[in-house]
Amino acid sequence: MRRLFILTSILLFSAVLACSQLRQRTVAITIDDLPVVSTRRDIENRREITKKLLAHIKKAKVPAIGFVNENKLYAGDQRDEKQIDLLRMWLDSGLELGNHTYSHRSLNTIPLSDYQADLLKGEVITRELLARKKKTLRYFRHPYLQTGRSLEVKQQFDAFLANHGYTIAPISIDNADYIFSAAYDKAFDKKDLELMKRVGEAYVPYMESKLDYWERQSTKLFGREISQTLLIHANFINSDYFDDLAAMFRKRGYRFVTLEEALKDDAYRLPDTYVGPAGISWIHRWALAKGREWVLLDEPKVPDFVLKASGFESE
Numbered sequence: 001m002r003r004l005f006i007l008t009s010i011l012l013f014s015a016v017l018a019c020s021q022l023r024q025r026t027v028a029i030t031i032d033d034l035p036v037v038s039t040r041r042d043i044e045n046r047r048e049i050t051k052k053l054l055a056h057i058k059k060a061k062v063p064a065i066g067f068v069n070e071n072k073l074y075a076g077d078q079r080d081e082k083q084i085d086l087l088r089m090w091l092d093s094g095l096e097l098g099n100h101t102y103s104h105r106s107l108n109t110i111p112l113s114d115y116q117a118d119l120l121k122g123e124v125i126t127r128e129l130l131a132r133k134k135k136t137l138r139y140f141r142h143p144y145l146q147t148g149r150s151l152e153v154k155q156q157f158d159a160f161l162a163n164h165g166y167t168i169a170p171i172s173i174d175n176a177d178y179i180f181s182a183a184y185d186k187a188f189d190k191k192d193l194e195l196m197k198r199v200g201e202a203y204v205p206y207m208e209s210k211l212d213y214w215e216r217q218s219t220k221l222f223g224r225e226i227s228q229t230l231l232i233h234a235n236f237i238n239s240d241y242f243d244d245l246a247a248m249f250r251k252r253g254y255r256f257v258t259l260e261e262a263l264k265d266d267a268y269r270l271p272d273t274y275v276g277p278a279g280i281s282w283i284h285r286w287a288l289a290k291g292r293e294w295v296l297l298d299e300p301k302v303p304d305f306v307l308k309a310s311g312f313e314s315e
């Protein structure tokens with residue numbers, strides 16, 4: 001009996017050891033500003049961007065979630081079924097959708113009551129589409145990641161979200177894919193194919209340097225890498241480069257998980273008490289709560305030529 005106990009213990013110990021060695025990095029991929037954010041506003045181009053992006057996502061087997069701005073689903077005050085069809089493509093690919101407000105305003109600059117009204121206005125069509133797939137609307141993403149300038153506002157908004165069945169969708173891997181995309185869009189509009197190529201080729205290496213930063217920042221703060229949450233946008237550059245982006249994650253040993261799965265990591269139970277003006281990663285929020293010295297200072301920057309081509313003055 002005793003021998004059996006020892007044998008079982010050894011087997012159990014080896015199994016645990018094997019599991020911990022096999023423990024993979026995980027990331028949830030969240031995609032904002034659906035159906036599309038691009039200077040290419042005509043429906044044919046938006047359909048093309050959506051189709052390409054979804055094909056990449058499907059091929060890489062990524063259980064992504066898309067966050068919708070419903071103001072893009074109307075022409076004047078009429079529902080625009082062609083735009084809504086783009087969201088149906090997401091759902092038909094088996095992906096989840098979340099709420100990103102109707103008109104993408106910041107909680108830092110408008111009254112809470114207006115913000116909440118804009119959130120509710122932004123859930124009508126998405127709720128309806130999800131219901132047809134027997135799914136529910138459960139995640140909310142703050143536009144600009146700006147989450148309010150006082151703890152009172154944050155607490156009131158938390159209660160509002162809970163009342164409406166929403167969970168906040170935090171992000172850990174902050175980056176400026178939107179700057180690359182603006183540069184890519186502008187180069188396309190000017191028919192500058194060479195610049196497009198340069199911007200495109202700089203994109204995934206930049207994202208890898210960011211990922212490396214957030215892995216190190218995570219280890220500094222938690223002594224381990226947490227289950228990461230990436231924010232990117234439903235834009236032109238991702239419709240061309242998502243394949244390469246997914247390959248880069250896989251090369252670094254990542255497994256793609258749902259947002260629900262990623263948020264099971266205990267790190268996400270930490271409170272967010274940040275009330276500063278910026279829209280920042282939740283890892284930085286938690287680090288700042290502990291003290292400035294917990295923030296790693298070598299966060300990679302967008303290359304100058306990309307920033308210049310984007311028209312943005314700064315990141």
Ligand SMILES: [Zn+2]
Pocket residue numbers: 032033100104143144
């Ligand atoms: Zn957004």
